[in-house]
Amino acid sequence: MLWPSSIALAHELVARGKSLAGVRILELGAGTGLPGIVAATFGARVLQTDRLDVALDLCRRNAERNHVAIEHRVADWTDWSLDERYDLILGADVLYAERLHSFLRHIFETNLEPGGRLLMADPFRARSLPLLEALEANGWKISLSKWTVGESGNGVPIGVYQLTAP
Numbered sequence: 787m788l789w790p791s792s793i794a795l796a797h798e799l800v801a802r803g804k805s806l807a808g809v810r811i812l813e814l815g816a817g818t819g820l821p822g823i824v825a826a827t828f829g830a831r832v833l834q835t836d837r838l839d840v841a842l843d844l845c846r847r848n849a850e851r852n853h854v855a856i857e858h859r860v861a862d863w864t865d866w867s868l869d870e871r872y873d874l875i876l877g878a879d880v881l882y883a884e885r886l887h888s889f890l891r892h893i894f895e896t897n898l899e900p901g902g903r904l905l906m907a908d909p910f911r912a913r914s915l916p917l918l919e920a921l922e923a924n925g926w927k928i929s930l931s932k933w934t935v936g937e938s939g940n941g942v943p944i945g946v947y948q949l950t951a952p
């Protein structure tokens with residue numbers, strides 16, 4: 787399924803376009819892979835991760851169909867072992883479970899290059915806010931872009947939060 791948050795994040799990446807060339811990107815919970823494919827189209831070097839092999843297989847096929855080179859790895863947030871650093875970390879609809887927030891925060895702090903950014907797309911879920919508020923309280927800078935995904939009048943409002951570490 788292509789989630790509205792993934793579509794909004796893809797639109798945000800299109801808006802940033804040429805600034806993505808050469809940027810090292812980590813995509814969390816890649817699903818169908820749309821945001822990473824968009825970023826790779828603009829010349830970013832993308833690693834897509836998901837905990838499900840079937841999702842990464844779909845990502846691979848979608849990348850091939852779109853003629854972009856993307857690296858893929860199975861990775862579980864609760865048993866994270868990647869230590870590479872990235873200029874940009876992407877996540878579409880990944881803030882949904884408060885029980886996972888500490889694991890996501892660990893990934894952000896471990897894998898974000900100094901001076902790097904996070905782009906997290908979320909449909910304004912109340913349970914997503916505690917992580918964003920905790921990061922902001924610890925000096926992270928947060929800005930918000932608002933997108934509406936879907937037909938006029940029936941669209942889903944999505945926030946794309948840009949976070950930079952202190």
